[in-house]
Amino acid sequence: MNYADAGVSLSRADEAMVGVKKSVRSTFNQCVLGDVGNFGGLFTLKHLGLKDPVLVSSVDGVGTKLKVDIEMNTPTLPGQDIVNHCCNDILVQGARPLFFLDYVAMGALDPQVMTGIVEGMSKACRENDMVLIGGETAEMPGMYTVGDYDISGTIVGVVERENIIDGSRIHPGTKILGLPSTGLHTNGYSLARKALFDVAGYKVDSRVEGLDKTIGEALTVPHRSYYKSLIDLTNAKKLDGLVHVTGSGFQGNIPRILPDNVDVVIDRTSWKVPKIFQLIQEAGSVEKDEMYSTFNMGIGMLLFVDDANMADVEAHLKAKNEPFYHVGEVVEGSKKVLFRD
Structure with missing residues (x-):
């Protein structure tokens, strides 16, 4: 026997790496030392011009959203999902991304799928x-x-120590802005798939009134990054807190950055919940609070802004053509998330 007899093809791996190397090299900059294929990636901080740099790292996956991507045959989209998700996870601490490492696992290596994932x-x-x-x-x-395949990614970014955002400046009276998501992003798909496909009987190519995409297209829209819209505000210390609304929704993520003496009140009437979330809720008869503890409900990033900085933040977002909503405020309390309807 040989390795191929056991189901592992080195020739398929070599074929896949041709397209992969081209995509990977397209991301390189002056900080990269070495080439694709080394045992480790080399990255110098020499050109960043930072006084007291702090590295910020995170790792994540795409979850069962991949089941929809596989059925839709859209391998470039989860590649974008994982990078943008991880970028947001370090952005909330004020960090800019430096480099990314991926992990892709398959039952049988498909060079075309592998190339698509890395292209994304x-x-x-x-x-x-x-x-x-x-x-x-x-x-x-x-x-x-x-x-089938699975992917995960690890990101490393950097922030000046004095620019780290940790939520410590949040206080009663702090206002909260919400930036729109592009859909479910990368969380809640086990519930979404069960409600839409198993219970309601929709297919990926089903069309529903009020939705300008098929069900599959709506579910596979890539997770968006907020880096370009927000990094200048973090560097200017205009934000007292940032929350990436991912798994566990509002109730699970907001308390992660709150001081012990405050609550947050979210006004659920301040933005229009996209149709795809309404479909999930109706199909699965999901309780309203359960929806907000599972999904982002159309708001992917929350900005905690002091009144003194609000005019500057709003002007910056408008200049970036970034829509935003006034979604809530901070009050005295004990790290709870409350809703106003």
């Missing part, structure tokens, strides 16, 4: 001024069925 990652890396510096591709017959 590379696109998002370029859009976020970030390098795709390395990764790992695993062909795992017996672990994944043919056609």
Whole structure:
């Protein structure tokens, strides 16, 4: 026997790496030392001009959204999902991204799918001024069925120590702005798929009145990055807190940055919830509070802004053509999330 007899093809891996290397190199900048294929990626901080740099790192996956992407045959989209998601996760602490590493696992390596995934990652890396510096591709017959794949990513960014956002300046009276999401982003898909596909009987190509996409298209819109809209505000210390609304929704994410002596009141009438969330709620008979503890409900990032900085923040967002909503405020309390309807 040989490795191919066991289901692992080195020739398929070599074929996939041709397109992968081209995409990866398209993200390189002057900080990268070495080339694709080294055992480790080398990145110098020499050109950043920082006084007291602090590295910020995060790791995540795309979750069961991949099941929809696989059925839709859209491998470039989850590549964008994972990069943008991770970029947002370090942005909330004021960090700009430096480099990204990916992990892709498949039952049987499909060079076309692999190339698409990395093309998506590379696109998002370029859009976020970030390098795709390395990764790992695993062909795992017996672990994944043919056609299935899983991805995860690790991001490393940097922030000046004095610019770190930790929520400590949040106080009663702080106002909260919400920036719109592009849909579900990358969380809540186990509930969404069960409600829409198993209970309601929709297919990925189903069309529903009030939705300008098919169900599958609406579910696979890539997770957006807020980096370009917000990094200048973080550097200027105009934001007292940022919350990336991901898994666990509003109730799970907001308390992560709150001081012990405050609550947050979110006005759920201050923005229009997109149709895709309404469909999920109706199809699964999901309680309203459960929706807000699972999904972003159309708001992907929350900005905590002091009154003294509000005019500057609003002007900046308008200049960036970034829509925003006044969604809530901070009051005295004990780290709870309250809703106003």
